[in-house]
Amino acid sequence: MAGADSHYFAARPATASAPRTVTVELGDVELQLTTDRGVFGYGQLDAGSRLLLTRVPTPTGATMLDLGCGAGAIALTMARRATPATVWAVDVNDRAVELCASNAAANRIPNVRAVRPDEVPADLCFDTIWSNPPIRVGKAALHDLLERWLGRLTDGGQAWMVVHRHLGADSLQRWLTDHGHPTTRHASSAGYRILRTTRPPANP
Numbered sequence: 423m424a425g426a427d428s429h430y431f432a433a434r435p436a437t438a439s440a441p442r443t444v445t446v447e448l449g450d451v452e453l454q455l456t457t458d459r460g461v462f463g464y465g466q467l468d469a470g471s472r473l474l475l476t477r478v479p480t481p482t483g484a485t486m487l488d489l490g491c492g493a494g495a496i497a498l499t500m501a502r503r504a505t506p507a508t509v510w511a512v513d514v515n516d517r518a519v520e521l522c523a524s525n526a527a528a529n530r531i532p533n534v535r536a537v538r539p540d541e542v543p544a545d546l547c548f549d550t551i552w553s554n555p556p557i558r559v560g561k562a563a564l565h566d567l568l569e570r571w572l573g574r575l576t577d578g579g580q581a582w583m584v585v586h587r588h589l590g591a592d593s594l595q596r597w598l599t600d601h602g603h604p605t606t607r608h609a610s611s612a613g614y615r616i617l618r619t620t621r622p623p624a625n626p
Contacts, residue, residue, distance in 0.1 A: 435460025435517050446495055448475055451502045455493050455525050461518045462492040462556075470614050471554045474584040475499050477609045477616055483507060483549020483579065489571050491536060494522035496552050501526070501533045510548070511536040512571075547574045551581035557589045565597065572603045575621040582608070583617045591615035 437460040446453040446467050457464045463471065474496065481500050486509045488497035497511035511522045511534055523536035551571065557564060572581055581603075585591035587610075595617050598605040608616040 435515060439517070444493075446499075448472075448499065451475075451499050453495065453498055453502075453525070453529050455495060455498075456521060456528070457493045458517055458521055461515060461521060462490070462554075463495065467495055468554070469612065470584040470586065471495055473609070473611055473614050474552060474554060474582065474616060477611075478552065478582045480504065481507070481550040481552065483576070485546065485548050485576075486510065487512060487548040487551045487553075487571065487574075489551060489553035489567070490556050491522045492518050492554075494525040494534070494536070496554065497522060497534050497536070498526055498529060498531050500550070500552055501531045504550075505533060507533060507549075509534050510542055510546070512539050512542060514539060547576045547579070549576050549579045551575065551579070551583075553581065553583045555583055555585065557585060561590075564594075565601075568598065568603070569601070572598070572619055572621070575619075577621060577623045579621050581619040583619070585615055585617060587613045587615060591617065 440459045441456050442465045444455045444457050446455055481504045484507055486500050486507050488511045491497045491511035491513045497509050501509040513519050519536045519538055526534040585594055595605045598619055603619045605617050605619040608618045
């Protein structure tokens with residue numbers, strides 16, 4: 423896979439480690455995060471993730487997922503806002519998983535489980551999913567990824583994703599709906615879309 427961002431999707435990034443600390447301030451949540459090269463969001467909270475964290479409702483449910491956790495800004499915010507819940511922070515990137523786990527410990531947030539995808543119990547379902555998904559991984563891989571995890575929403579569960587218009591947010595919304603994952607646009611700002619996917623209840 424070519425491109426400057428391809429190392430984000432590698433299990434073991436080839437780029438040399440160069441940690442950098444970032445302060446994330448969201449009004450109700452403040453975090454000190456260690457970021458690193460080879461992990462999405464190096465040296466900053468990216469604009470898309472910030473929009474997601476400031477525009478979606480407080481997460482609900484007992485079991486939650488941050489899909490593509492990076493250094494943990496989304497997972498740790500979910501966990502702070504929903505302290506009774508368990509938040510599973512999933513990434514294929516070993517460096518990201520390690521950073522997310524260490525950032526959860528450093529910020530004294532005990533309800534985060536940072537793991538690789540295959541370490542999530544096969545029978546576990548999620549009430550809420552938040553994600554800044556890896557659009558640049560390619561359309562086919564992205565579709566497979568979303569089918570896998572959106573299929574694990576509980577009945578009535580919701581996924582909230584942020585995607586830029588120029589990276590296919592509107593076509594992704596249509597594709598999700600056409601493939602059995604009803605999706606609407608919750609908000610827009612600076613070209614970003616927040617998409618909300620709801621799993622219909624089994625017995626409405």
